[in-house]
């Protein structure tokens with residue numbers, strides 16, 4: 108079983124609490140907030156504006172809480188199935204606090220490098236300290252001890268017989284990808300590698316950092332255990348983190364040196380950096396002040412330049428049309444579930460439909476910002492065709508001045524399979540397989556090139 112290793116904790120702890128108990132309590136509360144209140148995990152774990160109980164923890168406990176939550180959400184249906192096999196009868200209806208406590212403990216027992224005994228003892232103590240769960244403390248003890256004893260045999264059986272995602276999400280994937288759903292779900296259960304876009308010499312950086320070079324030109328490393336900022340080349344601004352799939356849309360313009368390019372919905376700026384590095388004169392537009400601040404910091408570290416505009420793209424009326432426009436639209440982010448396993452639990456089909464409507468408005472507006480003969484690249488990191496293919500289809504059939512420029516598969520050696528019959532880009536998390544699962548996969552992305560004829 109592949110378990111996530113965790114750092115050791117310092118001896119000091121608050122006098123009224125057993126070491127590690129506050130972390131388990133915070134993890135349980137946050138799991139409940141994600142699952143029951145549909146709140147994004149990233150926001151809760153934000154070091155500045157995140158959940159106060161989480162921010163109050165020591166760094167080592169914050170890492171533990173993050174690891175517990177990522178595992179608890181990434182493997183949620185498998186954990187649920189494993190727990191239900193340990194119970195003689197289902198938990199009482201409405202026993203949400205108990206269910207979350209068991210999930211947090213099971214995530215440690217099944218997926219993390221935490222001693223089983225510590226996970227069980229702390230869960231029992233946690234149950235005893237919560238009036239809602241006190242009467243279940245013996246049950247918690249029995250269920251988790253049995254889980255720890257039987258996990259080696261139980262887990263492979265559960266993994267092969269249980270689909271690991273909520274029903275609505277599996278339905279959407281099945282409708283779009285048919286037989287490939289199992290491979291996509293398997294990719295979602297794997298911690299993703301770290302992809303970097305380098306300013307130059309990807310082979311040299313792959314050598315220095317112990318990675319491989321992908322067909323996109325990205326450098327891929329196994330998931331990091333330490334801080335990213337300590338890797339060679341970070342401080343010198345020689346590379347930035349960008350999933351291989353996310354690096355594709357900006358490359359679809361071909362040569363753009365000297366051209367005026369608007370990067371709409373630009374922050375935190377991965378694609379702005381690519382465009383600026385390719386020699387374009389970039390105007391980066393984003394609604395969010397904070398995210399635009401991160402974009403500026405990123406560009407500064409990389410020694411790259413762009414003009415930044417904080418506004419709603421839908422209201423933006425620049426004086427001159429651009430030679431090219433990139434619209435990397437806000438989306439459900441269902442292509443990034445490997446990194447954000449909360450998404451299937453916090454998003455819904457309704458969200459997808461609303462976002463698709465917004466994307467269509469943004470794309471229609473983007474087409475007004477490009478000169479005749481110019482090009483718009485529309486992209487997003489959703490796996491759902493409602494947010495990609497269907498948006499483009501509606502715009503192309505109703506817009507007299509928009510024509511799809513099909514991408515040529517032969518220009519994408521090693522990734523030909525991502526070019527659709529219509530000539531768009533559609534990547535899925537099961538693509539870019541490698542013998543080493545730690546070096547496999549890519550985000551789900553959609554991209555389409557649209558020209559405005561002369």
Ligand SMILES: C[S@@+](CC[C@H](N)C(=O)[O-])C[C@H]1O[C@@H](n2cnc3c(N)ncnc32)[C@H](O)[C@@H]1O
Pocket residue numbers: 371372373374375376377378379392393394395398418419420421435436437438
């Ligand atoms: C998927 S992220 C963009 C990622 C970015 N292109 C990159 O490569 O780093 C979407 C961005 O759209 C911005 N956004 C959402 N709605 C917007 C709007 N109406 N106008 C401008 N920006 C918007 C969000 O603030 C967010 O930064």
